Amino acid sequence: MSVPAPQPLSTPSPPPPALQAIEEAAPSGQPLSRAAWVLMAVVALVPAVTAVAQLGRIHPDEVYQVLEPAWHRVHGYGVLAWEWRDGLRNWAVPLVVSWLLRLANLLGLSHPQAYRALIALPQAALHGWMLLATYRFAARRAGVAGGLLAALLVGLYGPVLVFAGRTMSESFSAAFLVVGLEALDRQERLERSGLLGGLALGLSVVARYGSAVFVAAALVWLVLARRWRMLAFTCLGGLAVVLGLGALDWATWGSPFHSFFAYLRFNVLTDGVVQQFGASPAGFYVPVLFSALPVWFWLTVPSGLAEGLRRRAVSLPLFCAGVYLAAVSATPHKEERFLYPALVLLLLGAAPAVGGWLMHASRAVRIRWGGVTLALASTVASAAHYPPGDLRADQFRAIVASTRDERASGLLIVNEGLWGAGGFFFIGKNIPWLTCDWPQDWAFQRAIHDPAFNRAVSFEGRALPELQAAGFRVVGQVGRETMLARD
Structure with missing residues (x-):
């Protein structure tokens, strides 16, 4: 979505000192100001700190698809879910967590909350990387201040606050998707950007095989945009991840891509997932979308559609999210958590328009900061409409x-x-x-x-x-x- 040309509503007035410091920071691709870095770091840490302080789980997969297999890997005992007997999962994320548990043993961290905090550190770093990518994506469209506000809108989004600190495959995958799509959106250093995009998108699939739909959509978007050089290096970066996944499955399951093919058989090629977990109607996700997305997102839809029709194009995150929503709506087995990566990408595509308008449409302090406050409030409040259930x-x-x-x-x-x-x-x-x-x-x-x-x-x-x-x-x-x- 593009940002409409700003129309001043009143006589321009100097921005507040804090905003002025941000606006004077270097543009996208160059360092942010120290104040902006601190602000983004704090926002990036909130989900991880919340998850460690709360404990609990938003879904059994948080424990039994990541933490428990990693514990079993280190200590030789633990509860292994049926996926780990049938080989439907790859060992990439549990292996990383197992290395962190070994480090915790070396450091003498024996309290569960302590080694859970150690595991949260690299995930918090990944989430910070996602927010930085969000800033860069938005700053190219809305300027430095608009980009920073867009990063805050995504970072303080209710579902992000709930999911981003949790050891869920959706949480890891969504972060890599944002990093990858931001890299593919760049217009400079196409070789380097393509390699980074391919690597990040590949890792999003390793973390969650269902995210392959996003990756396929991104490749189609590059073809439609005729960005052949970016497409070639994206495929090259993705190929490195594919080879790594094949080697990992060979070492852990005995044959290359064992887990991926087992996943396809259970979830796509047969009705195994429906028999075990049931099916839902095609419109299952419609009320979730309307309740989970903040008010400001819906305000950007008309202008975004008009701009897309005018330019005969749609932004990369929105295109990928739309394709994914169509795919999961057509899939019989549905769960609310499957929407999380799409929700993040929808906000990534819409936030630059809101950030740019609020930062540049008016210099009237009351109007500007009133709008910022309302946008942030509706963003955080969206958690109330996206309940994770009983965290226990x-x-x-x-x-x-x-x-x-x-x-x-x-x-x-x-x-x-x-x-x-x-x-x-x-x-x-x-x-x-x-x-x-x-x-x-x-x-x-x-x-x-x-x-x-x-x-x-x-x-x-x-x-x-x-x-x-x-x-x-x-x-x-x-x-x-x-x-x-x-x-």
């Missing part, structure tokens, strides 16, 4: 607290299933643990009759009388979770 954050913190005692030899978690719990990663030691819903469940009866199970966590007081009758006593409370112990 208090449960995870209760599990961590219950198992820190050296005398803890077994753990029972009441009113939670296996895939909702935190796994050995958050227990932090090789002790037996079970989950159950009701006192009559087999797991509950097994635990209360086995003296090794001397720690318990109960969600919302479920089965407290039965636990106390079995010798457990209440030792603490974490939010909705009750911690119990017995000698």
Whole structure:
């Protein structure tokens, strides 16, 4: 979306000192001012700090597709989900996390929250890189101040605050997509930009195979734009990632691209995913889009469509997001989290128009900063319309607290299933643990009759009388979770 020619609404007035310092910074491709760097760094750290402080999970995949396989890789024990038995996942991200866990062991970090914080550092750096790419993309269209505001609109977007600090494949993939598409948008140093774009887009697919749709759309966009040199070097950069993925699968699964082909068979070539997880109607994502996208995004749609028709072109992020939305809407199995990368790209495509208009349409301080405040407020508030569900954050913190005692030899978690719990990663030691819903469940009866199970966590007081009758006593409370112990 392009920025309309600014029309002053009042007599120009000098910008505030903070804005003046930003506007005097170097343009896109050159260093930002120190104040802008600090601001972007703070915004980039918010999701990671929130995730580490909260713990919990927004989806079981956060634990059982990244953290738990990495823990198993390092310690030789852990819960491996069915994908890791059937080979539907590649080991790239869990391997990186496993190296960080080994580093944590060398540093003496034994508390789950401590080594979870160590894992968050490179992800926070990746998120910062994404925001910097957002700034560069927007600054080419809206100037330095408009680019910085666009980066803030993306960085403070509700779903980004929820997802960006989480160890989800969508979180990693979305960041690489933004970096890659920004590189392909450049008009200078085509060889270097193409290689970077290809590498980043390739890594987005390694992190999440479903993002291959975005990459295919980006390549089609380059063909339609007749950017042949950029296309060639993009393919070259992507080829390096493809070869690396083939070698990784060969080393870990026994054959090149084993995980990718297994993914295709389960999700595309057969109805395995529908049989296991069900199907949803084609319009499943429509209400999610209308509720999750901030108000200012919809205000840019008319002008963006008009500009696209006039120029007979659409911006790269919006094109990729549109193709992806069509693809996932046609796919039978649907989940809200699948939309996250598309939501980020939609904001990346629209934010420059808003940033440019607010920074240049008027020098009237009240109008400008009133608009900025409303835009940022609607951006942050969008988290309320994109709920991650029950984070079970208090449960995870209760599990961590219950198992820190050296005398803890077994753990029972009441009113939670296996895939909702935190796994050995958050227990932090090789002790037996079970989950159950009701006192009559087999797991509950097994635990209360086995003296090794001397720690318990109960969600919302479920089965407290039965636990106390079995010798457990209440030792603490974490939010909705009750911690119990017995000698």
